[in-house]
Amino acid sequence: MAGYLSGDVxxxxxxxxxxxxxRGEKISMLTSYDYTMAQIVDGAGVDVILVGDSASNVMAGNVTTLPITIEQMIYHGKSVMRGVKRALVVVDMPFGTYQADAYDGVRNAIRIMKETHADALKLEGGEEIIDTVKKIIGAGMPVMGHLGLMPQSINKYGTYTVRAKEDAEAEKLIRDAHLLEEAGCFALVLEKIPAELAKRVASELTIPVIGIGAGGGVDGQVLVVTDMLGMTKGFSPKFLRRYADLHTVMTDAIGQYVSDVKSSDFPNESEQY
Structure with a gap:
């Protein structure tokens, strides 16, 4: 096993x-949004921690990732960085911080990196943002790309279904992947695309390709931490494997606490000064 579990710090x-x-070693990646979870995820040996704009959904209860602000992403980024010693920490640039023009993107990228002390940034898009990607990398900031299903473009798609099933979209994705590598991206996330397409992209690129709902032929996997821990209910995409049922565990524990308080069982004599 990787990370602290094998003594590799x-x-x-x-x-x-x-x-x-x-060398063919798979890369593990999970999201984190706060200090406590980041400590746990990092200590378990995860290679990359993504401070995802999915915090908009997971932490704030929004339907999409669009509402989250740069200030909120910086807050989450700072919190995660305080809890991490080993993992590479990547912060999502939120919607509206890099789409207008390249110079706006560079300014916001600098702000996020300076204020969070994160290791890298992630941007969604291909050819349409390539100038911004080049300028951010040119300014000394590592960029992870993101293609396939891009949640910041949900209003354009209108659905969260699998992307790039048709030849034209698949061919564009392949072109965009090469453009992002040529621009200097150090890695690429592929979300919710056919497994064979993702495998082809991973084989053609020299940079790591990390998938979420993109099959096992890529170089690594990423999931939202609250999903894989079973903290969320009502979200069961085909690609999700739940490694625990923390929703039930936490509900039962809190329910027991309520019962103990109501019955005056808590605190007992040993829990008082």
Missing amino acids: RKVTTHRLTEMKQ
Whole structure:
């Protein structure tokens, strides 16, 4: 097993991720949004922690990722960074911080990196944002790309269904993947696309390709931490594997606490000063 579980406490870097791909070692990636969860995820040996704009859904209860602000992403980024020693930490640039023009994107990227102390940034899109990606990387900030289903474009798609099933969209995705690598991206996320397409992209690129709902032929996997821990209910996409049922565990524990307080069982004599 990776990370602290095997005694490997070296800091994960973008270069180390490339080395992992070269030797065929799969990359593990999970989201985190706060200090406590980041400590747990990092301590378990996860290679990459994504401070995702999915915080908009998970932490704030919004229907989409669109409402989250740069200030909120910086808050979550700072919180996660305080809890991490080993993992590479990537912060999502939220919707509206890089779509207007490249210079706006660079300014916001600098702000996020300076204020969070994160290791890298993630942007959604291909050819349409390539100039922004180049300028951010040119300013010294590592960028992870994101293609396939792009939640920041949900109003354009109108649905969260699998992307790139048709030849034209698949061919554009392949072109965009190569453009992002050529622009200098250190890694690429592929979300909810056919497994064979994702496998082809991973085989054609020299940078790591990390999938979510993109099959097992890529270089690593990413999930939303609250989903894989079973903290959320009513969300069961085909690609999700739940490793625990924390929703039930936590509900039962809190219910027991309520019962103990109501019955005056808590606190008992040993729990008082």
